[in-house]
Amino acid sequence: MTSDLPPEFSRKLPVHRGVEPVQAFKIEATAAERAALAKRFGLIALDSFTAEGTLTTLNGGRRAQLRGHIAAKLVQRCVVTLEPVPDVIGEDFALDYADDATAAVIEKELELDPEAADPPDPLDGEAVDVGEAAAEHLALALNPYPRLPGARLPGEPAEELPSPAESKTSVPKNSPFMALARLVRKGGK
Secondary structure: OOOOOOOOOOOEEEOOOOOOOEEEEEEEOOHHHHHHHHHHHOOOEEEEEEEEEEEEEEHHHOEEEEEEEEEEEEEEEOOOOOOEEEEEEEEEEEEEEEOHHHHHHHHHHHHHOOOOOOOOEEOOOOEEEHHHHHHHHHHHHOOOOOOOOOOOOOOOOOOOOOOHHHHHHOOOOOOHHHHHHHHHHOOOO
């Protein structure tokens, strides 16, 4: 199901013949855009959201490569307590685009190599929406199960801290290797 609503964070860059082959961009979401994105992604708040990178036009505008970096400060709900969990995200992303004819040729080539990269995204019209691409990568970078430190579900065991002796070996005491070490210390009995 696709939406007819415009993206909350839309910034389009042209990819047609005659445009600079490499376009650098640096974009920042406004307060209204951040509020709309927070609602879309189920966040308590999206305090900042920026993206920067380059859009490279290839083959006279029939292909494009988007390389960028997103940075965000946000607040999610703890899946256990529902309390606010602040987070900072910084991630690189890359997308390739192609028009329908070019994509068909690339997909045929990919059919021959199952280990090949994913096919390019469709190049709709003569522009790439770098804002929407950045927003989609923000959604992928979100922690799917944010938790406050120490938050536990009822009945969930508390995380045990290792004893000083265990922390030196970093092997759990119920490990087969620890059982073997105990046997060796006892003289193999």
